[in-house]
Amino acid sequence: MKHERVIAARLLTGTAINGVGGGLWFTIWALYLTRVVGLSAGQLGLSLAVAGVVGIVLSLPGGALADRLGARRVAVTINLVRAAAGLAFLAVDGVLALTLVAAVFNGAQVVGSGVGNALITGLFRGDERVRMLARSRAAVHAGNTVGAGLGAAVLAIDRPWAYAAAIVGNAATFVVNASLLVGVPETATSRRISRWAGLRGTAIRDRRYLAVMLPITALTACWAVQSVGIPLWVVSSTDASPAVAATTVIVSSILIAALQSAVSARVVTVRRGARAATLSGVVLAASCLAFVPAAWVGAGWAAVIVLGAGLLHVAGELLFVSGQWGVSVPLMREECRGEYQGLNATLTGAVQEFAPAVVAALVGGLGAYGWAVLAGFFVACAAPIVPLAAQAVAARDVRSADALV
Known part of the structure; x- marks a missing residue:
């Protein structure tokens, strides 16, 4: 110890x-x-x-x-x-x-x-x-x-x-x-x-694992919402001070530093990880919709709405990260840890590469409708996670049983 x-x-x-x-x-x-x-x-x-x-x-x-x-x-x-x-x-x-x-x-x-x-x-x-x-x-x-x-x-x-x-x-x-x-x-x-x-290795050919990790890692788009969507929305569509956007980032970092360990401690199985990731998609979708009313009110109320929606977004992010680990770690093969975590980094990096431009186009170009599209995206990501995780667990159990024969 x-x-x-x-x-x-x-x-x-x-x-x-x-x-x-x-x-x-x-x-x-x-x-x-x-x-x-x-x-x-x-x-x-x-x-x-x-x-x-x-x-x-x-x-x-x-x-x-x-x-x-x-x-x-x-x-x-x-x-x-x-x-x-x-x-x-x-x-x-x-x-x-x-x-x-x-x-x-x-x-x-x-x-x-x-x-x-x-x-x-x-x-x-x-x-x-x-x-x-x-x-x-x-x-x-x-x-x-x-x-x-x-x-x-x-x-x-x-x-x-x-x-x-x-x-x-x-x-x-x-x-x-x-x-x-x-x-x-x-x-x-x-x-x-x-x-x-690794490009033709075990992880990339693990279809069940890849199937469940695709919608989970797609939730990584929430980071683009934090870094691009919220500041753009505050500056272009609300009367709130630009400092409000910076405040949401600071508050987010503090809350993640304080709460990530506590949240993740409760998400240590594939089943719980899948549920956390699913709930994350729903919460992130709700946070997207919660930003919209900030465009309809004065500076003071707009700041309150943005900060409140930002807190909801942090809750979704905490659940997403916990769910990603809760699913990906138990399902990986021990002899290929690097490959499996490299695959996660690849999927996450791909989302991070393209999500900022998409979020900017939606929030900056479509306004409230863009937030609605993002909300629909997060719900669509969340919907298949639990059944796909169950299939991946079943495939893992079959492999384990075969190894014992």
């Missing part, structure tokens, strides 16, 4: 430190690249789109590599790569350089999310796996909140040296995390890498 506590402390400390760097970087990157480097918004969008695709393509091979070499070893390498790429932003002087650096930096982030989950599920057993995943996410959000505060100070200074210091600080967090991971035991490894480095 003491040994596990030491491992957990190392993992959570490194994750929280990374979270500080992430919150700092997310706060300053756009202004740094436009005001200091001199790139246009269109150039940023193109470079980040390429970077997102790189992460999606490499997630499955990255997971397969973690199965073969060990998740800890791969996680350490990814942190060092991200540290070097983070520093390379200081040398960016054009769109080509930005595309290359962002492809490495952001692509490694997507791959690293799957490898990180594979590391946790390889080091812990039973219900403790989901609890550790939840504690890790809480640590990230706590760190993000601190980092965003530091980023706000950098933006207030608004000098090249301040941006440079922030970039160096962000890179340093990856080095610190890597040094902490070195002291963590290695996970069990497989004898050989799967076919096509």
Whole structure:
């Protein structure tokens, strides 16, 4: 037990430190690249789109590599790569350089999310796996909140040296995390890498698993609602201050840091995970509809409505993440943890790549009708989860029975 506590402390400390760097970087990157480097918004969008695709393509091979070499070893390498790429932003002087650096930096982030989950599920057993995943996410959000505060100070200074210091600080967090991971035991490894480095491996050919994870990971669109939909709606369609949108993000981070572990502790079986994901879709749909009346009232009431709908959205997000882990972790094959978590990272990355543009088009172009479409989307995602999860459990039980014969 003491040994596990030491491992957990190392993992959570490194994750929280990374979270500080992430919150700092997310706060300053756009202004740094436009005001200091001199790139246009269109150039940023193109470079980040390429970077997102790189992460999606490499997630499955990255997971397969973690199965073969060990998740800890791969996680350490990814942190060092991200540290070097983070520093390379200081040398960016054009769109080509930005595309290359962002492809490495952001692509490694997507791959690293799957490898990180594979590391946790390889080091812990039973219900403790989901609890550790939840504690890790809480640590990230706590760190993000601190980092965003530091980023706000950098933006207030608004000098090249301040941006440079922030970039160096962000890179340093990856080095610190890597040094902490070195002291963590290695996970069990497989004898050989799967076919096509995971692209034709066990996870991608597990049809029952893939069928249930598709609608669950589609709920990842809720993050685009938080980052794009709410700010766009507040600014373009309500009389509320733009600060209200920023407040919803801060409140969301604080609540996730405080509550994710408690919510996930109750979602440790496939059945409960499927129910949580289903309820998440319903709650997220309700939150979408709850934002609409903010356009019909004055600034004060609009702020109240947006904040209230934002709280409903946080509840849906907490349930979604808990449900995703509750279903994906028990259904994966132990010998292919990296592949399965890499597949989750691939699916999640694909949604994150395209959801912001879709949400912006719906909320910015269709207004209240766009919110209704989003609500319908979340309900449609929720509807098949429970029966698909039941089928996946039945298939898993058949495999287990066959293995015993």
